[in-house]
Amino acid sequence: xxxxxxxxxxxxxxxxxxxxxxxxxxxxxxxxxxxxxxxxxxxxxxxxxxxxxxxxxxxxxxxxxxxxxxxxxxxxxxxxxxxxxxxxxxxxxxxxxxxxxxxxxxxxxxxxxxxxxx
Amino acid sequence: xxxxxxxxxxxxxxxxxxxxxxxxxxxxxxxxxxxxxxxxxxxxxxxxxxxxxxxxxxxxxxxxxxxxxxxxxxxxxxxxxxxxxxxxxxxxxxxxxxxxxxxxxxxxxxxxxxxxxxxxxxxxxxxxxxxxxxxxxxxxxxxxxxxxxxxxxxxxxxxxxxxxxxxxxxxxxxxxxxxxxxxxxxxxxxxxxxxxxxxxxxxxxxxxxxxxxxxxxxxxxxxxxxxxxxxxxxxxxxxxxxxxxxxxxxxxxxxxxxxxxxxxxxxxxxxxxxxxxxxxxxxxxxxxxxxxxxxxxxxxxxxxxxxxxxxxxxxxxxxxxxxxx
Numbered sequence: 001x002x003x004x005x006x007x008x009x010x011x012x013x014x015x016x017x018x019x020x021x022x023x024x025x026x027x028x029x030x031x032x033x034x035x036x037x038x039x040x041x042x043x044x045x046x047x048x049x050x051x052x053x054x055x056x057x058x059x060x061x062x063x064x065x066x067x068x069x070x071x072x073x074x075x076x077x078x079x080x081x082x083x084x085x086x087x088x089x090x091x092x093x094x095x096x097x098x099x100x101x102x103x104x105x106x107x108x109x110x111x112x113x114x115x116x117x118x
Numbered sequence: 119x120x121x122x123x124x125x126x127x128x129x130x131x132x133x134x135x136x137x138x139x140x141x142x143x144x145x146x147x148x149x150x151x152x153x154x155x156x157x158x159x160x161x162x163x164x165x166x167x168x169x170x171x172x173x174x175x176x177x178x179x180x181x182x183x184x185x186x187x188x189x190x191x192x193x194x195x196x197x198x199x200x201x202x203x204x205x206x207x208x209x210x211x212x213x214x215x216x217x218x219x220x221x222x223x224x225x226x227x228x229x230x231x232x233x234x235x236x237x238x239x240x241x242x243x244x245x246x247x248x249x250x251x252x253x254x255x256x257x258x259x260x261x262x263x264x265x266x267x268x269x270x271x272x273x274x275x276x277x278x279x280x281x282x283x284x285x286x287x288x289x290x291x292x293x294x295x296x297x298x299x300x301x302x303x304x305x306x307x308x309x310x311x312x313x314x315x316x317x318x319x320x321x322x323x324x325x326x327x328x329x330x331x332x333x334x335x336x337x338x339x340x341x342x343x344x345x346x347x348x349x350x351x352x353x354x355x356x357x358x359x360x361x362x363x364x365x366x367x368x369x370x371x372x373x374x375x376x377x378x379x380x381x382x383x384x385x386x387x388x389x390x391x392x393x394x395x396x397x398x399x400x401x402x403x404x405x406x407x408x409x410x411x412x413x414x415x416x417x418x419x420x421x422x423x424x425x426x427x428x429x430x431x432x433x434x435x436x437x438x439x440x441x442x443x
Contacts (some may be wrong), residue, residue, distance in 0.1 A: 037149070037150050038149075038154060052175075053173060053174050054175045054179065057147065057150070057183075061139070061143070079149065080149055081149060082149060
């Protein structure tokens with residue numbers, strides 16, 4: 001193993017932890033327009049961010065259970081698709097989460113400004 | 119519809135068994151995989167479905183993501199109590215077992231416990247089962263507390279031995295190894311000497327120290343049997359110490375304790391009548407009998423506690439490493 005590889009931290013688990021909160025905001029932001037699961041995966045992918053397919057669906061289920069999004073099956077096409085949409089409660093939550101997110105970013109920006117080479 | 123997709127969904131369904139929304143989850147996954155497979159270059163093929171399934175992940179991992187946020191079987195805050203309470207319960211169980219053996223009585227603590235009159239061998243066989251039963255009872259209680267979702271502050275007596283705080287020996291590596299080596303050499307010498315005596319006189323128990331005319335303590339048959347059991351005990355200790363020079367695994371102690379209990383059980387099954395080859399006053403004989411039995415039972419109790427302690431520590435480590443992963 002090279003010195004560089006030894007010194008580089010494994011961020012896999014931490015990244016998963018960080019993604020957990022981010023994904024909530026991301027999905028709530030995306031669902032301003034009704035979308036089905038695979039379309040969301042592709043859209044997020046096109047923005048340069050990778051979401052694990054098997055993580056997205058359980059998350060959608062939890063958001064729906066809490067009443068923050070709603071879903072309905074569209075059977076008019078060849079393939080049945082489940083469309084998700086944000087609810088009124090979901091919009092309030094999104095707004096609150098975005099405030100938290102922006103504040104976290106501001107704090108981090110303030111701190112990292114003072115650290116050289118970051 | 120692809121057989122591969124059906125088999126994949128069937129596998130996920132197996133891991134989601136018991137979930138009310140299972141059908142809905144499977145429909146979502148089916149829809150996603152069909153969308154993805156249809157989008158690739160070329161026609162909608164089995165290969166495309168296989169690729170979409172591979173991207174979605176192994177069935178068990180997928181099912182775990184849906185189960186991830188459900189309540190654990192035992193809340194992390196109560197995990198420590200699983201072994202703490204089991205230790206206390208088992209200690210009480212062991213005391214009752216000893217009482218049942220010594221007093222030759224049935225014990226009933228209605229409706230919790232029925233302890234039939236037990237012989238020594240039956241008691242030794244009963245204790246491991248009792249430990250598993252105690253572990254199960256505590257696990258069930260903690261399960262119900264966890265599922266209730268209430269913040270229950272579980273009591274823990276100050277005098278209780280906290281096995282979490284049992285630390286590995288802190289002695290210097292070489293000091294502890296040298297001590298083990300000296301112990302192994304001494305035990306090896308004792309075992310050799312006992313074997314030499316046994317080969318020469320068919321017993322290792324004597325009433326005098328006159329090597330030209332030794333007088334055996336026990337009658338020939340009993341002396342031979344007891345000598346062999348004690349020599350086996352010496353050999354076991356020697357082997358344990360030699361193995362401990364190379365490994366500090368607690369499994370070594372577990373095996374040692376288990377075999378020791380077997381040897382103590384063998385001694386206790388030896389008939390006491392016509393045991394001594396020398397004349398002993400009639401009024402002293404019952405006292406010797408009870409003293410010997412009490413001493414052996416005490417050693418058996420200490421060995422059992424040591425055995426259980428090591429099993430609990432090993433289980434805790436395995437349990438912790440599994441939950442960490």
